[in-house]
Amino acid sequence: MSSGLYRAVGLMSGTSMDGIDAALIETDGEGHVRPLGFLSVPYGEDTRKKLRASIERALGVDAPGADPVIDDAAREITALHAEAVRALLDGASADVVGFHGQTIAHRPERGWTWQIGDGAVLARALGIPVVADLRSADVAAGGQGAPLLPVYHRALASALGGPIAVLNLGGVGNVTFLGADDQMIAFDTGPANALIDDWVLAARGLSHDAGGAIAASGHVHEDVLARMTTLDWFDVPPPKSLDRHDFSLNAVSGLSFEDGAATLTAFTAETVRLALAHLPVPPARLLVTGGGRHNATLMRMLAERTGVPTDPVEAVGWRGDAMEAEGFAYMAVRRLCGLPISFPGTTGVPAPTVGGVIIQP
Numbered sequence: 001m002s003s004g005l006y007r008a009v010g011l012m013s014g015t016s017m018d019g020i021d022a023a024l025i026e027t028d029g030e031g032h033v034r035p036l037g038f039l040s041v042p043y044g045e046d047t048r049k050k051l052r053a054s055i056e057r058a059l060g061v062d063a064p065g066a067d068p069v070i071d072d073a074a075r076e077i078t079a080l081h082a083e084a085v086r087a088l089l090d091g092a093s094a095d096v097v098g099f100h101g102q103t104i105a106h107r108p109e110r111g112w113t114w115q116i117g118d119g120a121v122l123a124r125a126l127g128i129p130v131v132a133d134l135r136s137a138d139v140a141a142g143g144q145g146a147p148l149l150p151v152y153h154r155a156l157a158s159a160l161g162g163p164i165a166v167l168n169l170g171g172v173g174n175v176t177f178l179g180a181d182d183q184m185i186a187f188d189t190g191p192a193n194a195l196i197d198d199w200v201l202a203a204r205g206l207s208h209d210a211g212g213a214i215a216a217s218g219h220v221h222e223d224v225l226a227r228m229t230t231l232d233w234f235d236v237p238p239p240k241s242l243d244r245h246d247f248s249l250n251a252v253s254g255l256s257f258e259d260g261a262a263t264l265t266a267f268t269a270e271t272v273r274l275a276l277a278h279l280p281v282p283p284a285r286l287l288v289t290g291g292g293r294h295n296a297t298l299m300r301m302l303a304e305r306t307g308v309p310t311d312p313v314e315a316v317g318w319r320g321d322a323m324e325a326e327g328f329a330y331m332a333v334r335r336l337c338g339l340p341i342s343f344p345g346t347t348g349v350p351a352p353t354v355g356g357v358i359i360q361p
């Protein structure tokens with residue numbers, strides 16, 4: 001560390017369970033952010049199986065606790081995160097690691113959110129202080145515990161004119177509205193890629209609809225879509241957040257493979273249109289991050305259905321694949337500086353809240 005600048009590693013393993021993203025940035029936890037490196041390490045099929053089994057168990061419990069299957073998965077992913085950091089740093093140093101962990105269940109209404117991975121083991125393995133458990137303080141204070149990235153979006157967007165919206169299309173979608181005077185409104189929008197992924201996996205064993213080609217060859221069933229979007233959840237004003245498993249494929253189950261993909265893709269676009277209706281004014285542009293920005297059909301439907309100019313975040317020089325990992329590096333530094341990471345407008349927490357636990361090696 002020198003003159004308030006930290007070299008920080010951020011680790012994110014998202015709800016798609018595709019693997020671990022690791023980013024290295026230099027930051028002061030405020031307006032200065034310089035990207036220094038990024039890599040992704042895919043989970044092997046064996047790890048994914050363990051995580052799927054853990055999720056199944058976690059969704060059935062009243063509160064997080066010891067469980068042999070989940071504990072085994074946690075040990076395994078902690079070791080994989082340590083390897084990812086070593087590969088990223090390649091012998092170079094870092095001042096802190098922000099460790100998100102793998103979300104296996106998110107139940108803020110029950111007072112908890114569950115990210116597995118052992119920060120103390122990681123800190124010892126790396127010899128670097130770790131900031132872990134970044135969501136719990138927010139939930140304990142009455143917030144949704146998600147989304148947390150808005151504070152990082154605000155740092156990146158300070159040079160851009162507003163109002164803009166940053167849309168993350170991961171397994172679950174979330175939007176950050178950045179208005180005048182640093183106004184931040186953020187919330188989860190719906191299942192972004194989760195249902196599309198589930199649909200193509202169940203029917204053809206595919207991990208995703210690459211480029212949106214399957215959806216492009218199908219036909220959107222507007223009647224089915226209308227039934228899907230009448231769910232009360234979409235009318236609920238923010239703050240709000242979702243578990244990846246809060247929605248199901250029931251509504252499209254009778255459709256052909258291609259029409260199901262098209263209708264689910266249109267559903268994701270519609271959920272964003274409904275989300276934007278909760279904002280005080282329409283954003284001038286929608287900047288899209290997360291894996292869903294690689295789905296050309298989804299990007300086209302988003303622009304058509306929202307009527308808002310839509311671009312991948314690369315259009316303003318941000319790094320869409322690295323953004324979440326960079327964000328957790330940034331949040332780790334904010335923790336070291338005692339700065340809040342969640343706000344009434346982003347998670348519904350009553351007051352700006354410092355998040356994460358610092359673990360010395």
Ligand SMILES: Nc1ncnc2c1ncn2[C@@H]1O[C@H](COP(=O)(O)OP(=O)(O)OP(=O)(O)O)[C@@H](O)[C@H]1O
Pocket residue numbers: 013014015016017018168169170171172173193194196197207208209210211212289290291292294295296324
């Ligand atoms: N080339 C592509 N074409 C279509 N979809 C893609 C492509 N690449 C990635 N995706 C989609 O993006 C998803 C992964 O996105 P991302 O890595 O942003 O999610 P995540 O970080 O795991 O989730 P979350 O943000 O919900 O935690 C994949 O599951 C897939 O559906």
Ligand SMILES: CC(=O)N[C@H]1[C@@H]2OC[C@@H](O2)[C@@H](O)[C@@H]1O[C@H](C)C(=O)O
Pocket residue numbers: 014015103106113145146147148149150168170171172173174188241242324
């Ligand atoms: C509990 C949890 O892991 N939530 C994730 C998930 O993936 C997207 C959306 O749902 C968002 O709320 C959050 O992640 C991002 C990184 C966030 O907190 O901003």
